[in-house]
Amino acid sequence: MMIKFVCLLVIFVGVSYIGISLSINYSKRERFFNELISFCNVLFNNIKFNKSKLKVVIKENLDNYKTELKDYLQNYLENKEVKISLLTEYENSKVNEFFVSIGKLDSFGELNNIENYKIIFNEFYEDCKLNNKKYGNLYSKLGVIFALILVILFV
Amino acid sequence: MVEDILPENFKVYFTNLNFNYINEIRLRANKPIVVNVMGRNKFLTTSGLTENIDEAIICKLSDISEIIKKASDNSLYAVNDQIKKGFLTIKGGIRIGVCGEVVEENDCVNTIKNINSLNIRIPHKIKNCSLNAYLHIVNNNKVRNTLIISPPGAGKTTFIRDLAEQISNKNPAINILLVDERAEISATVDGMQMLNVGPSCDIYTNCSKAFAFENGIRSMKPDVIITDEINLDDDLKAIKTAITSGVSVIATIHANDIYDLKSKPNFDDMLKNKIFERYVVLSSKNGPGTYEGIFNENLVCVYL
Numbered sequence: 001m002m003i004k005f006v007c008l009l010v011i012f013v014g015v016s017y018i019g020i021s022l023s024i025n026y027s028k029r030e031r032f033f034n035e036l037i038s039f040c041n042v043l044f045n046n047i048k049f050n051k052s053k054l055k056v057v058i059k060e061n062l063d064n065y066k067t068e069l070k071d072y073l074q075n076y077l078e079n080k081e082v083k084i085s086l087l088t089e090y091e092n093s094k095v096n097e098f099f100v101s102i103g104k105l106d107s108f109g110e111l112n113n114i115e116n117y118k119i120i121f122n123e124f125y126e127d128c129k130l131n132n133k134k135y136g137n138l139y140s141k142l143g144v145i146f147a148l149i150l151v152i153l154f155v
Numbered sequence: 156m157v158e159d160i161l162p163e164n165f166k167v168y169f170t171n172l173n174f175n176y177i178n179e180i181r182l183r184a185n186k187p188i189v190v191n192v193m194g195r196n197k198f199l200t201t202s203g204l205t206e207n208i209d210e211a212i213i214c215k216l217s218d219i220s221e222i223i224k225k226a227s228d229n230s231l232y233a234v235n236d237q238i239k240k241g242f243l244t245i246k247g248g249i250r251i252g253v254c255g256e257v258v259e260e261n262d263c264v265n266t267i268k269n270i271n272s273l274n275i276r277i278p279h280k281i282k283n284c285s286l287n288a289y290l291h292i293v294n295n296n297k298v299r300n301t302l303i304i305s306p307p308g309a310g311k312t313t314f315i316r317d318l319a320e321q322i323s324n325k326n327p328a329i330n331i332l333l334v335d336e337r338a339e340i341s342a343t344v345d346g347m348q349m350l351n352v353g354p355s356c357d358i359y360t361n362c363s364k365a366f367a368f369e370n371g372i373r374s375m376k377p378d379v380i381i382t383d384e385i386n387l388d389d390d391l392k393a394i395k396t397a398i399t400s401g402v403s404v405i406a407t408i409h410a411n412d413i414y415d416l417k418s419k420p421n422f423d424d425m426l427k428n429k430i431f432e433r434y435v436v437l438s439s440k441n442g443p444g445t446y447e448g449i450f451n452e453n454l455v456c457v458y459l
Contacts, residue, residue: 053230
């Protein structure tokens with residue numbers, strides 16, 4: 001009886017966890033692009049008013065980021081290229097493209113470049129926001145419901 | 156610090172060289188790398204330096220691009236204002252002269268692209284190199300308006316760096332405004348001075364002399380303004396304004412000697428008005444910073 005109870009508990013927690021993880025993934029993606037846009041704004045202002053160097057801006061603001069962006073920026077400082085598991089192949093390529101492109105133009109060019117990428121990142125963000133709204137709650141609820149159904153079936 | 160900006164494949168070639176003796180490293184795309192050691196040009200080889208051009212290492216365009224990328228900290232926009240003027244300054248006051256295709260728009264230089272030549276100039280601190288001149292320039296806490304005359308590479312910048320430190324250390328009551336247009340006197344990078352210019356120096360970097368003179372006099376109330384490489388065409392007005400405001404000026408100018416200086420525009424005006432009270436002539440005859448003489452306002456030699 002005890003073993004059965006433990007098994008059912010494991011099934012319930014496991015299946016719910018899958019649903020909730022899928023749901024968290026959506027919100028993480030939304031937060032990632034939100035932070036990336038905010039980084040673009042910080043960079044834009046620093047280039048426009050201070051012409052601060054890229055690494056200085058990153059170092060000064062690194063602690064403001066809580067998502068995978070922080071690791072990404074940390075790796076950028078160490079000249080390492082990384083792939084963000086959270087993002088699709090296309091999203092990854094755009095984020096990498098952005099970081100490769102910055103620092104190569106004069107300030108006018110840089111500001112335009114940042115604005116252009118901000119448009120792309122905004123589109124990603126809006127998509128993520130929509131998907132999070134649509135599927136975020138759905139997956140967590142589905143996970144719990146499916147886990148309950150399995151438990152009931154096994155009982 | 157030069158090592159930080161060199162491409163990885165070059166670093167090994169420089170391991171045997173002592174940067175304390177290197178004045179310049181000249182890199183030209185697809186040409187041999189030239190290193191100036193104590194005033195003599197030699198070619199860089201895999202094992203050191205040589206005078207045989209056939210053994211020289213050839214610099215690639217990609218090497219130059221990599222140096223620019225490293226020197227700008229991957230932030231070209233941050234140094235473009237300097238690049239537009241043909242140089243960029245990095246940590247340690249190292250000045251990198253750049254040559255390439257100048258991009259212009261509406262008669263203004265936008266940038267220099269396809270940079271294919273670099274001249275990396277490494278500054279050296281020579282303690283007390285200005286001491287002999289100091290005695291003729293500063294008297295009873297009063298600094299005489301002084302013009303330092305020398306051809307390029309004869310130690311003007313090193314001289315005024317030391318002079319600023321001497322004045323600052325020996326006369327704490329004197330406030331100095333250092334107008335360091337190319338950030339090479341004080342080697343200021345990211346707001347930090349890398350080379351000592353004394354405790355009572357306020358420093359303007361990366362700005363025009365006209366801006367620094369006008370605003371500096373108003374806001375910082377200096378007793379002395381020290382600046383590098385003036386142009387008698389453009390800067391004389393600012394210097395006159397400073398002097399008539401009661402601020403002493405110490406400046407440097409490119410010329411071989413006093414006679415060479417006479418051929419410069421506005422020289423007569425400068426001499427007639429006795430704008431400068433002392434002229435210090437330097438050359439590289441016996442190494443950079445060789446004194447050729449100190450002259451008074453009437454161009455009479457007071458020290459040889």
